[in-house]
Amino acid sequence: MITVADIEKLSQLARIDVSDEEKASLAKEIEAILSYVAEIQKASADAPVKEDYLRNVFRGDVETHESGIFTEKLLAASPDREGQYFKVKKIL
Amino acid sequence: MINTKELTIKKTHEALKKGDFTVLELAETYLKNIEEKNKDINAYLEVFDDIKEQAEIAQKKFSDGTATILTGIPMAVKDNILIDGRKVGAASKILKNYVASYDATAISKLKKEGVVFLGRANMDEFAMGGSTENSAYGPTKNPYDLERVSGGSSGGSVAAVAMEGALVALGSDTGGSVRQPSSFCGTVGLKPTYGRVSRHGLMAMGSSLDQIGTIGKNVDDAEIVFKNILGKDIFDSTSQDAPENISTTKPKKIGVPFSFLKQGGIDESVLSNFNETVEKLKKEGYEIVDIDLPNNHYSLAVYYILMPAEVSSNMSRFDGVKYGEHKDGKNLLEDYMLTRGEGLGKEVRRRIILGTYVLSAGYYDAYYHKANKVRALIADDFRKAFEKVDVILTPTSPTPAFKIGEKSADPISMYLADIFTVTANLVGTPALSVPSGFTEKDGKKLPLGVQITAPHFREDALFDVGRSIEGRV
Numbered sequence: 001m002i003t004v005a006d007i008e009k010l011s012q013l014a015r016i017d018v019s020d021e022e023k024a025s026l027a028k029e030i031e032a033i034l035s036y037v038a039e040i041q042k043a044s045a046d047a048p049v050k051e052d053y054l055r056n057v058f059r060g061d062v063e064t065h066e067s068g069i070f071t072e073k074l075l076a077a078s079p080d081r082e083g084q085y086f087k088v089k090k091i092l
Numbered sequence: 093m094i095n096t097k098e099l100t101i102k103k104t105h106e107a108l109k110k111g112d113f114t115v116l117e118l119a120e121t122y123l124k125n126i127e128e129k130n131k132d133i134n135a136y137l138e139v140f141d142d143i144k145e146q147a148e149i150a151q152k153k154f155s156d157g158t159a160t161i162l163t164g165i166p167m168a169v170k171d172n173i174l175i176d177g178r179k180v181g182a183a184s185k186i187l188k189n190y191v192a193s194y195d196a197t198a199i200s201k202l203k204k205e206g207v208v209f210l211g212r213a214n215m216d217e218f219a220m221g222g223s224t225e226n227s228a229y230g231p232t233k234n235p236y237d238l239e240r241v242s243g244g245s246s247g248g249s250v251a252a253v254a255m256e257g258a259l260v261a262l263g264s265d266t267g268g269s270v271r272q273p274s275s276f277c278g279t280v281g282l283k284p285t286y287g288r289v290s291r292h293g294l295m296a297m298g299s300s301l302d303q304i305g306t307i308g309k310n311v312d313d314a315e316i317v318f319k320n321i322l323g324k325d326i327f328d329s330t331s332q333d334a335p336e337n338i339s340t341t342k343p344k345k346i347g348v349p350f351s352f353l354k355q356g357g358i359d360e361s362v363l364s365n366f367n368e369t370v371e372k373l374k375k376e377g378y379e380i381v382d383i384d385l386p387n388n389h390y391s392l393a394v395y396y397i398l399m400p401a402e403v404s405s406n407m408s409r410f411d412g413v414k415y416g417e418h419k420d421g422k423n424l425l426e427d428y429m430l431t432r433g434e435g436l437g438k439e440v441r442r443r444i445i446l447g448t449y450v451l452s453a454g455y456y457d458a459y460y461h462k463a464n465k466v467r468a469l470i471a472d473d474f475r476k477a478f479e480k481v482d483v484i485l486t487p488t489s490p491t492p493a494f495k496i497g498e499k500s501a502d503p504i505s506m507y508l509a510d511i512f513t514v515t516a517n518l519v520g521t522p523a524l525s526v527p528s529g530f531t532e533k534d535g536k537k538l539p540l541g542v543q544i545t546a547p548h549f550r551e552d553a554l555f556d557v558g559r560s561i562e563g564r565v
Contacts, residue, residue: 007445014404014448015411015425016441017433029503030446036504037393041458043466057329073193079418086413089424 002031094121096256101165101313104259108154108164115154115164116147119208122166126210126257133233135242135251137171138179139211150206162320163206168252168261171212172219172295173304175199182295183227184217186416186435196293197328198262198304198321205320210258214248217437219269219297220403221245222509225500226439233496234277237536240493243273246307250277253307260317261307266298267395268488268513270305271525275488275541278527280314280558282306283513285548286520287332289318290325298402299330301395301517311526311558318551334549343546343553346373347383347481355389357508359491361531365540366487369528369561373485376560381481385473388515390466395514396507397450397463404447407440442503471519478547483557486512488525488541492533512543521545524554526561 007026011018018026071084080087094113107113123143130136140146150164169175172182174192176199181187195203202209216226224232224247232247234240235255242251246263250273253261263270265283274281282305289304296302306317325331348370353363374380412418412431419430436444450459477484489509499506516523525541532538542561546553 002449006449010445010448010452013452014444015408015428015432016436016444017429018441018445022438022441026442026445029442030449032504033396033446033507034449036507037396037459037463040390040393040397040462040466043387043390043462043469059326059329070193074414077190077193077415079412079416088413089427091424 002027002034094118096121096125096259099259100310101161101259101308101316104165105161105163109159114147115150115208116144118164119143119147119166119210122210122257122259125255129235129255129257132238133235133242133251133255134214134230135232135248135255135257136168136211137181137183137214137229137248140178140209143208143210146208150208153206160205161316162202164208166208166210166259167202167317168211168213168249168258169199169209170246170249170261170263171215172264173199173262174293174295175209178212180212182218183215183229184435184437184440185228186410186431188417190416192293194293196304197290197325199293201321210252213246213252213261213263216245216247216269217440218295218407219245219264219266220439220443222268222272222506223494223496223499224248224273225496226437228437231496234493234538236277236538237493237534239495240538241276241496243276243489243493245269245273246281246305247273249307250274250279250281253277253279253309259308260313262317263305263307264294264297265303265305265517266301267399267510267517270307271513271523271541271543272489272509274307274525275527275543276493276539278539278541280308280311280527281525282314282318282551282554283516283523284318284322284551285522286517287328287330288322288334288522288549288551290323290328290331292325292327296406298399298517299406300402301399303517311524311555311562314524315551315555338549340552343378343482343556345379345381345481346557347381347477347484349385349388349484349486350382352385352388353486357490357511358487361492362487362490362540365529365531366542369542370485372563373557373560378557378560383477383481383484385470385477387466387469387473391470391515391518392507392511394463394466394470395510395518397459398467398518400443400447401451401460402447403440403443404451407436407444410435439503467518470515474515474519474521482546483553484545485557486543486545488512488543492531492538492540516545521548522551522554524551524558526558528561
């Protein structure tokens with residue numbers, strides 16, 4: 001059972017402000033979706049499954065480009081900046 | 093006067109080479125179509141204002157002999173694929189004024205060929221949806237019936253091609269977002285093998301599922317664009333080239349999961365059209381084999397666990413700090429909460445909350461971990477099936493295009509539209525939707541499509557069978 005309090009907690013974790021009205025409808029919708037997807041519990045997934053198609057891909061930990069050449073372009077897209085920094089409110 | 097209805101990439105290329113018309117005349121013909129039709133259909137969010145400059149660059153390639161098959165070809169690009177210096181927003185308010193800082197790899201490849209990008213195409217916000225109703229800028233309507241949806245999430249790209257507003261288009265496909273709208277609007281839509289086209293510069297939704305796909309009026313056009321964007325890319329570690337020893341034998345055996353089709357929920361018009369397509373393929377000399385995919389019925393449930401989990405993680409980058417819209421609160425936490433609460437639309441919020449739930453401590457094993465195991469079982473079913481058959485055939489969508497608003501109040505009924513398409517994303521196989529005829533609803537002719545699935549890296553088999561369905565072999 002998904003309650004409005006559960007949605008409250010999840011929205012805090014996900015950093016999304018959700019109205020009280022939406023919390024109530026989300027509780028119902030998430031409950032319905034979860035009861036639909038719960039059918040996977042019936043699948044027998046105990047048998048060993050071949051997963052050799054998954055492998056890690058690495059690259060060398062090296063400089064891929066000259067330092068700083070993209071800085072201005074990327075910082076220009078930020079809502080607020082100070083010099084070479086993104087500007088945010090202080091945390092402590 | 094150029095009749096765009098008769099054009100294919102090959103015909104256009106020949107005409108441009110001979111000088112029957114110029115790149116600019118061609119682009120302007122499409123712009124005129126867009127001007128006439130876009131106000132009703134809403135396929136484009138923006139038509140670019142530098143078409144003339146782009147056309148000049150392409151025309152020069154014809155005069156200096158460096159033109160290739162795609163030079164001067166007018167294309168629509170889904171609003172989640174980055175083109176350096178142009179606005180791109182995934183049809184979301186949170187990226188309302190965002191300008192791309194670099195080219196997606198697919199785009200830089202197409203730029204080299206001299207493709208003319210006409211504009212950015214509407215979509216469900218961040219590709220989350222199956223109808224383009226989740227766009228912050230209004231739904232894209234179906235060119236065959238304006239009361240119906242175009243499908244989604246690449247509804248704008250597909251409708252642009254269907255309304256003669258572009259010759260071809262790029263979309264993205266996470267659970268059917270290129271194929272399902274293609275079946276709703278009568279176009280050909282390809283989802284390539286996972287990793288075959290670089291995802292660099294495609295806004296991430298479900299990173300283990302996403303692929304850039306191509307859309308055209310026929311199989312050849314979708315194939316040509318695909319062949320010009322594929323390949324391993326250093327910017328996407330999951331991208332890969334086809335193995336050198338891959339078989340290229342012509343497909344002969346087509347598997348159909350008949351028992352899966354009997355489970356109900358499929359529109360009668362879709363089933364009878366599908367059966368006609370099967371008969372047609374038999375007459376073409378293909379052998380039809382009844383196959384069993386024992387875990388296939390779990391696909392949609394697995395998808396609606398893994399996809400939101402990946403969404404909740406991918407969407408965390410929208411924090412109002414690095415780029416995009418920002419809403420100011422009392423402190424940093426409130427900045428995040430307000431920016432995301434106001435900037436992200438309802439379906440996106442719903443999927444993030446759902447994903448947060450299935451990944452949270454206590455539920456991770458029952459949902460996310462179990463779903464990954466079942467995903468491997470489904471992949472194993474496909475591997476076994478492909479030992480017996482060359483390709484697998486199903487309808488693309490269980491219904492023709494539905495009415496705008498019909499499913500928006502009930503997320504599960506909307507999700508069920510993905511029942512045939514999500515499997516290819518879970519398994520990573522390539523899949524192609526091909527128009528297979530029409531049905532009539534409320535006095536309007538609506539397109540239908542069938543979906544072909546092939547083993548990894550066997551797009552060639554899709555195109556072969558696709559051309560048989562088109563009846564142009």
